[in-house]
Structure formats: C-alpha cells, structure tokens
Amino acid sequence: MNQSVLKMLLTGIVLLAVFPAHSSDFIVDGIWYDVVSEEHNKVAVTSVERHGMRYVIPEDVNYDGNGYKVVAIGKLAECNVDTLIMANSIVSIAEEAFKDSEIKRVVFSDQVKVIWGNTFSGCTSLQSVDLPDGLVFIEGNNAFADCTSLRSVTLSIGLVGDGIFEGCTSLRSVKFRASSNGSGVNSKKRSLNRIADDMF
Numbered sequence: 001m002n003q004s005v006l007k008m009l010l011t012g013i014v015l016l017a018v019f020p021a022h023s024s025d026f027i028v029d030g031i032w033y034d035v036v037s038e039e040h041n042k043v044a045v046t047s048v049e050r051h052g053m054r055y056v057i058p059e060d061v062n063y064d065g066n067g068y069k070v071v072a073i074g075k076l077a078e079c080n081v082d083t084l085i086m087a088n089s090i091v092s093i094a095e096e097a098f099k100d101s102e103i104k105r106v107v108f109s110d111q112v113k114v115i116w117g118n119t120f121s122g123c124t125s126l127q128s129v130d131l132p133d134g135l136v137f138i139e140g141n142n143a144f145a146d147c148t149s150l151r152s153v154t155l156s157i158g159l160v161g162d163g164i165f166e167g168c169t170s171l172r173s174v175k176f177r178a179s180s181n182g183s184g185v186n187s188k189k190r191s192l193n194r195i196a197d198d199m200f
Contacts, residue, residue: 026063033061034074044072044094048079059087073097083107098123104149108132114139121145131155133177138164 025034025046032047045057061068072092079101090109095116098106104125113136120126126147133156144150146167153165154175165171 028061028063030055031057031061032077033063033068033070035068036072041066041068042071043068044074045070045076046074047077048081048084051080053081054083054085055081056085057087057090059089075099076101079103086112093119095119096121108135110134113137115143117141117143118145119143120147122147124148126150129153129155142166144168 025032027033027049030048030050031045032049033043034046036042036044043061048055048057057070057073059070061070070087070089072094073086073090074094075096076098079098082103083105084103085107086109088109088111091111091113093112093115096118097116098120099118100122102125103120103123104127106120106126106129108131110132111134112132113134115131115135115138117139118141120129121142121144123144124147126144127149128151129144131154135156141162141164143164144153145163145165147165148167148169150165150168151170152173152175153171154177156177165174
C-alpha cells in the first residue's frame with residue numbers, strides 16, 4: 001500500500017480515537033471506552049483506572065448487551081498500572097496517549113502501525129521498549145522524549161520522527177532488527193548514523 005494512503009488511513013483512525021463522534025462512554029472492569037464506530041461496534045480505550053502491577057486490555061468488551069471490538073488507545077485521562085498489555089486488535093495509539101503517566105512497561109499489539117508525537121513523552125518510570133515488528137513509522141517528534149528511566153529500546157529500521165529519544169538520559173541500548181513488513185528497506189536510503197542523529 002502507498003505510504004501516503006496508509007498514513008491518511010491511520011490518521012483517520014487516530015482522530016476517531018481522540019475525538020470520538022459519540023458521547024456513549026462506558027466503563028467495564030476499570031477501563032473507560034469511547035465508541036468510535038457505532039456501525040461496526042468499535043471502541044477506543046480512554047482511561048485505565050485499574051491499579052496494580054499488570055493489566056491486559058481485552059480484544060472484545062461487552063456492555064449493555066452489546067459486544068465491541070477494542071481497536072485503539074486514545075489520549076488516556078489516567079493510567080495507573082505498571083505494565084499494560086495490548087490486545088492484538090489494537091491498531092492505533094493516539095498522540096500523547098501515555099504522556100506523563102507512571103507506566104513502566106508496555107507490551108504492544110503486533111497490529112500497531114504508527115506511533116505519534118509525544119505518545120510516551122514524560123513517562124519517567126518507563127524502563128524498556130520493544131516496539132512491534134509491524135510498526136511502519138514513528139511519525140511525530142519526541143515520541144519518547146524525557147523518559148528518564150528508559151534504558152533499552154528494540155525497533156525495526158523504518159521511518160522515524162526527530163528527537164524521539166531526546167532527554168532519555170539513562171538510555172544505553174538501541175537495537176535494530178530487520179522488519180518483516182518491508183519498512184526496513186528505508187535503511188538503504190538512510191544510514192544507521194543518520195537515523196541515530198534524527199532520534200536524539
């Protein structure tokens with residue numbers, strides 16, 4: 001798929017997650033959801049009010065007799081768990097979704113294709129990031145900026161925004177792996193040194 005077309009599609013998904021078209025918010029098991037597609041019964045997570053070490057976001061959720069597919073994480077009003085594990089139904093994460101939260105670890109859905117600007121900026125407790133192999137690009141700037149406890153990152157070589165790890169003063173390891181989705185071909189046009197310069 002043409003990257004510009006893919007970007008437009010992903011942008012649409014994220015906008016729905018951040019600006020839901022309906023006011024039918026509901027909470028199930030400590031998680032708030034917004035309906036982003038009433039026709040197709042799709043929802044985005046907008047707040048995680050669970051407390052504890054670990055929580056798995058479900059792929060499907062039932063409310064008031066209706067079943068919904070969890071497809072996105074919007075800008076979270078709250079996130080109180082140490083580790084958040086995403087269901088593989090989640091395809092997008094909104095800009096500033098986890099900004100300034102106390103999250104320590106995130107296990108990404110394999111279906112996440114894009115991470116936007118400031119998604120994890122200011123997450124001073126975040127310690128390690130293993131980005132999904134299916135990730136096409138880190139689109140916005142400062143995606144992980146000022147994550148001062150972040151020590152290691154693993155990612156596929158693809159399109160990256162500027163300064164995604166700016167201010168990550170504890171970062172000691174950035175590992176690249178070949179991507180199975182073809183985004184790694186970008187490395188033929190840009191050297192690892194250039195990519196590293198852009199990241200910091």
